Amino acid sequence: MSFVQVIDCRTTNVDELNRLMDSWAEATKGKRTATHAILGKDRADTSHVVEIVEFPSYEEAMKNSHLPETDRIFREMVAVCETEPSFTDLDVVRDEQLNKELVRRYFDELVNGGNIDVMDELCTADYREHDPSLSSYDLGVEEAKRENREIMEAFRPRAVVESMVAEGDMVSVRFSFTGRHVGAYQGIEATDKEIKGTGHGTVRCAGGKIAESWWNTDDLGLMQQLGVVEA
Template sequence: MTFVQLIDCRTSRFDEMNRLLDTWVEQTRGKRTATHALVGKDRSDASHFIEIVEFPSYEEAMRNSNLPETDRIFREMVALCDEMPTFTDLDVVRDEQLNRGVAREFLEGLGRGDVDRLFERVADDYVDHDPANPQDTGLRAARDEVVGWRRAFDFSIRVDNQIAEDDLVCSRWTWHGRHKGDFLGIPATGQEATMTGMTWHRFRGGQICEAWRQYDRAGLLEQLGVLAQ
């Protein structure tokens, strides 16, 4: 179970503390077990800071605490605080990365459901980057492309893995379809095909506003018998 520790402290020497944290990161490289660290400053009190540190489990957090470098840095950190910091230990019981969920729903919905509803979570000024198109396209072109793929194939998309950072979500996916209509001038073959790909989505205000895609188009054409193996 993911474990999170909140370190609540007050200091008028944050620049020194920030450099100390950089030192800890450098000294524990290859040994620390923390997977994510975030420091926030209280908007109503410039001396109040909270560090949020995430670990894969409580046991991994204890391993991290027992590193000699961690103990030394902690003692130096306490010396920079105006008062003794407090610690809150949390087992994570719910973890929702909302943008990641929207990206998954959008990709998995490409092969089914209503196109209008599908694009409700896409911004009006959406920009699409597709290696198959010489120029970036917008929302209308993206909708038309989805309609074109649906006319050409009965298909589904399975999201295999996702990572999220800031306003970006990367999804690795597998596409499987049956060729039922014209595709790039290729008449329906009835052939089933599979291809893999990856999509980066950028979000703004909970909506997809930009996307970059890479997928095995040549492999798809090969399975349709257009390209020689």
């Protein structure tokens, strides 16, 4: 279970707090156990500043607290604040990674479910899709739906999400797929051959929807399996 420490403080010198966080990160490089740190300022009260630091566990947080560099930076932080900072220790009982779930829905409902129109729900109105295997490297929603529909009808693919990594508004996904060539694809008539392959995608999310995506699959391997290109 991951652990989060929330530090509340009051200061008008947020820039100095930022400098202290940079100094702490540099001083504890290779020794700190924190995995993620956020500094936020209250919109309603700009002197109210909150720092949120994530750790793999409470025990790892305690190791971090006992580092001499952490103690030094904390004493400097107290000097910058108007009042002594308060600490809230939280055991994480739920951690929803919503952007990952959005990408998983794309695979479950569009790729595996064959529901191309779900793009209208999952994607923003100005969505852009980039894929070198499509007719253009910059497609809007309707164009992407049309070309993805050709792929779905030609191969009836099934995809497996092998791994996903999220950072900020970006999600990187590694996947594998299988299918059968049962319909025309880019001028190639159905061969009834089974196909399989791997791919990677990077997705940018905005406002709970997919705003942009970049895809790369093993297109050469696909053409070889269809007999169009010699192995």
